[in-house]
Amino acid sequence: MIALPDSLQLSPQQSLNLGGIPPGSQALVASRLAQQLEQPLLMIASSTAEAYRLEQALQFYADGLDIKLLPDWETLPYDNFSPHEDIISERLRCLTEISSLQQGIVIAPITSLMQRIAPTDYVNGRSLQLTRGQQLDLADFRRDLEKRGYNNVNTVYQHGEYALRGAVLDIFPMGSPLPYRLDLLDDEIDSLRSFDPENQRSLEQVTRIDLLPGREFPLDDDGIAGFRRRWHERFNVDHRKCPVYQDVSSGIAPAGVEYYLPLFFEQCGSLFDYLPENIAVLRADGIEAAAEHYWQDIHHRYEQRSGDTQRPVLSPAELFIPVPELFAALKTYPRLRLSHEASSRPELNLASETLPPLDVDARASDPIRALRAYAETHRILLCAESAGRREALIDLLKRNHLHPATVDCWRDFADGTQALAITTAALEDSLAFSQPTPFAVVAEAQLFGRRVAQSRRRRKTTGNAEAVVRNLAELRIGAPVVHADHGVGRYLGLQRLDVDNESNEFLTLEYADGAKLYVPVSALQLISRYTGADDELAPLHKLGSDQWSRSKRKAAEKIRDVAAELLDIYARREARKGRAFDIDNDYQQFADAFPFEETPDQQAAIDAVLRDLRSEQPMDRLVCGDVGFGKTEVAVRAAFIAAQNSSQVAILVPTTLLAQQHYESFRDRFADWPFKIEVLSRFRTAAEQQAVIKDLQAGKIDILIGTHKLLSSDIRYANLGLVIIDEEHRFGVRQKEALKNLRAEVDVLTLTATPIPRTLNMSMSGIRDLSIIATPPARRLSVKTFVRERDEALIKEAILREVLRGGQVYYLHNEVKTIEKTARDLQALLPDLRIGIGHGQMRERELEQVMSDFYHKRHNVLLCSTIIETGIDVPNANTIIIERADKFGLAQLHQLRGRVGRSHHQAYAYLLTPPQKQLTRDAEKRLTAISEADDLGAGFTLATHDMEIRGAGELLGEGQSGQIHSIGFSLYMEMLDRAVKAIKDGKTVDLESNQSDHTEVNLRIPALIPDDYLPDVQERLMLYKRVASADSRDELRELQVEMIDRFGLLPEPCKHLFRCAELRLRAIAIGLSKIEASGAGGRIEFADDTKVEPINIVQLVQKNAARYQLDGANALRFKEQTEAAEQRIEAVERLLDLLAPSTT
Template sequence: PAVRPSRCHPRALPDLRSTPGDDSGMAALRAFIERFEGGVLLTAETAGRREAFRERLQAAGLQPREVGDWSTFVAEQPGLALTVAPLDEGFSLPDAGLAVVPETALLGERAEQRRRRKHSPDRDPDAIIRDLTDLSIGAPVVHEQHGIGRYQGLQTLAVDGVQTEFLTLEYSGGDKLYVPVASLHLISRYTGADDEAAPVHRLGSGQWEKARRRAAQKARDVAAELLDIYARREAQQGEPHVVPADDYAQFAAQFPFEETPDQQTAIHAVLQDLQQTRPMDRVVCGDVGFGKTEVAMRAAFAGIQSGRQVAVLVPTTLLCQQHYQNFIDRFADWPVRIEQLSRFQSAKAQAKTLEALNEGRVDVVIGTHKLLQQSVRFKRLGLMIIDEEHRFGVRQKEALKRLRANVDVLTLTATPIPRTLNMSLAGLRDLSIIATPPARRLAVKTFVNEWDDTTIREACLRELHRGGQVYFLHNDVESIQRAAETLGELLPEARVAIAHGQMPERDLERVMLDFYHQRFNILVCSTIIESGIDVPTANTIIINRADRLGLAQLHQLRGRVGRSHHRAYAYLIAPPRRSQTADAVKRLDAIASLEDLGIGFALASHDLEIRGAGELLGEGQSGQIHEVGFNLYSDLLDRAVKSLKAGKEPALEAPLEQSADVELHIPALLPEDYLPDVHTRLVMYKRIANAETGEALRELQVEMIDRFGLLPEPARNLMEIARIRQQVQAMGITRFEVGPGGGVVQFGDAPQVDAGALVRLVQEQPAIYRLEGQERLRFKRETETAAARIELVDWLLEAMAMKEAA
């Protein structure tokens, strides 16, 4: 309002982004501010980003005032101001002496990356397994130093007059261990067996050390085997795929949908793998209908353009037919020959396909296990795409294992089996997760019921009345006819047909196509539909005796419905809980509780708990994984691999990585009135403790401010302690304690500190600083407030830090 329209001639901002030596662009900003007498308004996307931006500005000596909007800014005195406004580009009004500078103008690409992360949540598979989600009272958890106990909730205690929140663990004999929330990086969920079967250790008994030693020994043996496979893969220096950029861009543009962020990430990772000389072995995990097939088609296009042949291995003839049709449609504008190999084909047609494959005249072949037979020969196989690996038997997997040494392998799965999950998390196989649902996709509403005629009839009629279709799954071929007759009596208005794997191929194909074209509206079927054709109008599935099916199967079958924007329903029919096995109850509870979109990977981790983790490379179950939990076993395995790679013998007696202990005797917690939900508080504590960089902590702080409001002082202290721990751990300091009158610094075996600076500190101020041997520095300094204590710690760390050589 204070600016006349005639004076408003906006101009683009100059480049204010960070330059070498000016990490945050502040020098350029200062020079820019001096040119505008009316004032400069800085903007941040959210309240959380505003607080993080303010910290950067204050660190650079800039003190912006906070304003609510543009009118307030213009009406008040000139100077630097800060507000929340999601602007992508800024502008200046030279005639009015005003300018608007968004945070993105200073941080450039970093802000864009942050925005992408905001819309594409962290899908780190390791973090999914390690976090403390779904943790209930009595659940087993692993403390790296004390072993496996039972979680008993969060408890606030006063220690030396300071309020601190603790995680309470109960051990054998009723012993309790109180773990400060700042040390939750030492805690992980126990995964490796179900809750009842998990061991409970006795504190101070040596039991945990023995279990850990046995696990370390096993990890060393497995690591040697892993390295042998690594070495064979590395030795196979294949020819990298070279994809013409223009051709690829044209092929990608023909995709009729918009890629989700996770899908883009997976495609990029696959293409990067294909351009390496080392053979690819990547698992792409994504729910049914989340776009895994498009990832496979992009990979296939890269293979074909590089002059290689591509094989697509599928578990069923129906899926073979569907993929064949999809590939034909997708590659319609390209000179690509695509064939299929399954029992739907005649022997003569199969022989022709095999001959063309051998001569290199077929670019893509899509087939069932027939592709693994000795009679199948390729002229130049470059890429093997495997859909739903868990559907293949041991013998077929052995044949696939032989391929992995010299052929690029891409595995697609909705719920990876425990061993695939293990190998992926152990780094033997790369993993991409597609967890972002397509636009307008709704989650499938899931019910677990006993058989009830009224419920079955209502469920079917609801679907039929909205013009939809129903799958009725009855996985017993001998009684499937009787089940269809029962359903026909319940629903005389419905048109019912039957489909199962023992039908002649042509009859099965005809029934499935008739169902697709809505010639009948209820399909009584076996699990042959698990990987079948997509029927967008089928949005209700009833699974009879769901307790007899595996978790991955249930998830796959549920994914048969809900393929369009309509709400879909899944009814899992099972006998009373007392008649089911304990594992069946857990499977049904897991599938019913996890009905959100994109939870295939979470279900796989539940499967890991229900079925046991299994050895990474063998057929047997690993007692060591059961004894110490999957997370710790993975850590031990990772360390053993690194030691062997460095030419060292993995140390069985070596303690786990020494964690740094920071104690400032100040309130450091998320107050209950700030974050009332105990479960959410626990997850946030774990995320803060596990943050590995200062940037990760800042992003977490931004998220918390956006979700819960400005941080109260105890929460800010908690973040500061987490930041300090990162620094002291990197410097090899094991303990840093500061109280009102001074403190102590305990050094590890090989501290990364400037010894000269430390000696000078003691010599120049002997009344304040004193060395106790080579391991400890004691000091006396009065610090009454939390801010003063944090400032003192930062100053000391700065003084002791090793200076980089000029």
């Protein structure tokens, strides 16, 4: 659609100017050039942000072409930070792929092009392929992996890691989207398969994998020796006082070691060394200025750092290519300059045009008059950011008598004849050309003066709800745990003991006065983490005393009352019947339109909501998930079902801007369905609001989104069936009371990122159902969190790091009276900043304007109060600086940190504090907890930490203390659950007796996970807990499959562990409390409520008195010689078969 000269050819070192190309047209012109020239192109971007913008536009215009982007490290020159592993992985993949590029475009920001990087013989020489059937000596290969820069870990989660367990090797190659698992048979690779790094389960078989180096420099013996030699050549400092030198000498890669890269190589390379020989260079106006500016930044940073004798720095020219050298290198390639200015050769000028103003004026009698006039002279392709925006734009055009055709992509429009078309593409720039046929591509921002947020991809993982509190995954030596029968003790580790000549593993617990308790791993279902107060204040109980039973008795009295109140709530919920919604084929069609694969925990939340909606009992479910992890889609599905069943949906959010963002998200998702979605907010005029209220009452609106105004008395619904509440804890007391009343009438779905402890307690106790989503979006990196004393140099560095890569910064200063002074200080520190100020004492419309301006990138720093805690999604904001972080609660800090890290860029959170001696003990613990929980999906774990620090809340009162301190949260919940069940079944509530179905199975055989099969103690502990807590044989079989998949074939002691666990389940099912066996026979004990029929026991003894005899009123002895473990297990299984109640 654009006319390039047919004869356009580039000879070596030739330079041509293509004129008439404004910035928005560069991607389209580049894609046409790549197709016409049939050779690869290097496209230089002036910044990282520009590089990503070009990549996005090229993926739209360059249909089928290979697009490679070499990202920079996203650090400042001479930074003490290292790039994230995922960025290194992308860079290494790009460097290994571009040399073989036949046709396509390599994009490099000027920052990447000016870097001196590893030479080609390092990157290519340390890459290899692994194929199925290949011979592999594991010991040699392990040494080779270390040499290549891969880290040995217990469990593989990130790029550059490997784990070896027996004959199973897990590895996450750099540049690969997934990790792989190798099974070895003798010294041959028997199978190769990808696996999910979150749940560690295998995905699919592959025949080969490519293994790139683990880092951009060698840290093997030769690399370290070279580093040390060159260090002494360059620096005249005492190396003993230099942490970088000491770390590298010890084989450790210290943070920021990348800025010592030249010390690892005789000679560094550059991107030029990796480019194909026939590549041509594309450069736009302004590249020279960008290179000069970056070189000045490098020098400025060098001057700041050069006086540090403990961390000496290399000269700029050793780390970066000086500007003259850079442009001299570029002159050796054929070059095309894409310029806005006209070329001196008329045939090289493209007929681009400047678009006239095409703004939609909603107040005019013809809102699209400008667009209509332009469409008379040009073919136009409109680009909407999303399907919902596309449908909204189509509605607007049709109301004004324009009827665009919908096309799928640029190629459909370019090859077609449509005069006016619309597609979905997140383009930032519009463009127009007058020849050969006048046409324009019009981005949505051209019409409405703003961009809307883009969707983010999600990737699969898994999440497990109550186990977060009850499992032992985070257990550290010295941490308090609760034994259901003996009380609170401290965990001292796993210990292997020989009992009755058989070796087994035991959990060692220490109680008051140093007393020890050894708990067999088969009884780990009796152990839970102590969650209720400060770890150090946990009340250790005395073994053999009645102290524990007294604590339980006291708690039991309180729990009975709580259970009675709970049941009153249950009764009221069950007494009134809600509406059972039908779910038909339309729902499946709607679900299939979700553009991402649902993750297992997201799917589990959706399934739970579907069950709730099908039921006649009203739904009251809490969906907890970190910010941006897919909670909205759960709400969208629920809203669809309600609307499909002719019920109205009300969606309550805390702020007007959030209402607007939800409105756009829902419009997007419901674009192809005939439901009417409206928003009630101050963005609407009074007349529009009244029209919405009137339509709502008349039943013309299916889904209404708004703030607490939706709860006011003048809002009347025709048929309200579902209320969705976003961040309920942000609403006031009056609104919460109104919501409490609503729960009596309709289905309620609550979404939250970090539930406050009381909410969490209520969820776990079954008053409200709980679903957890712990799944990060694809390419989203966890937030690097730093707790630091306030320092201006640190603040300047943090802001610069973000702004230079095209990002935005939240700067949180929660003192309104000094916020203006802080703005002046920041402006003095960095004069080029565009600072917006937002706080709760501003007029609401003024605040909304500031937030909207930040959202649309008119500010690059938002200086704000906690008003941003529940806010709009700004994917481009990836740094947050929080002053006086010690004054905030844990849930609040997590929520604030959730404002950043919503894209694939590394995000940073700086928690600034006064000197440490001024911090309270609780503040220190909160800051430690949040800096440790920087993994994605930490919100739920943080809520449990909040309970530990503040003491878990009483369920039905506002108090934050209770019986939980004395017996721990997990046991409190178990006892409450038992009490509720007992009252429901009309039984006496017995809470003082020993808990749990704690049937003991002791066959005096080795039943354990050997440490040579799985050396990681933490991993063994978790698996023991899962085996002991399994509720079914299917669950045990599934766990066996998982262990074989992850660690290899089960050794005999491990098989025995599972067989004994199966016996325990069978024993519980028929009511046995104990099974003991040895080589000569054994003994079983019957529980008080056993299901074994007395007649079965009597007949057994009568038929074979030599083998079976009664032992008191509730036990049976048996005799059978069983030397081998397998024989003994089978003997017990036969006996259980004989005792099992008849099913006829």
